[in-house]
Amino acid sequence: MPTAWAGGGAPAFYLVRLRPGADPEAVARRLTDVVPIPEYRVWPPGELSASTVRYWALESGAGTLFLASSAIALVITLMVVSQTLGAAVAGAMREYAALRAYGIGFRSVQRVVMKQGLYVCAAALALTAAASAAVLWFLHLRGVASEMPLPLAGAVGAGLALTVVVSNLFALRRLRRADPASLLR
DSSP states (O other): OOEEEOTTSSEEEEOOOOOTTOOHHHHHHHHHHHOOOTTOOOOOHHHHHHHHHHIIIIISSHHHHHHHHHHHHHHHHHHHHHHHHHHHHHHTHHHHHHHHHTTOOHHHHHHHHHHHHHHHHHHHHHHHHHHHHHHHHHHHHTTOOOOOOHHHHHHHHHHHHHHHHHHHHHHHHHHHHOOHHHHTO
């Protein structure tokens, strides 16, 4: 019966394993009736897990810290990717200007730049998936219980794709401001 210890030396919780065939609800009722402490609760594994996640996400401050650090990382990522795509557009500005001077419409040139951004997005998603798989594999080798639920992986991928698309729109501003005649001199 493993225990977790609170700061005052008293156990914060006990984890117990029931014999096969035991009724968990009956055991929980019996334990609750025996212990007259109001803070004492008996939780099945699913409820304990949900309660722990809820505590760490909403009550401990760790969830707020995680969200704040994620927002900062997103802003920095957006800035870095935007600057990188902007530099790529600036580096090829003469070629884009030549396309415009040959009579190719701005929308067509815009599509070329957006396709470049989609290639960057695909590469970023592939690298992120490979890095995530490597981390999960490493944790598995070390015996650390970890998982990446598919909805979470999808949300991360969608966030990454959105970051690249927004960054690409920032890069398009440079292209819009460029005058083809001045760039061909």
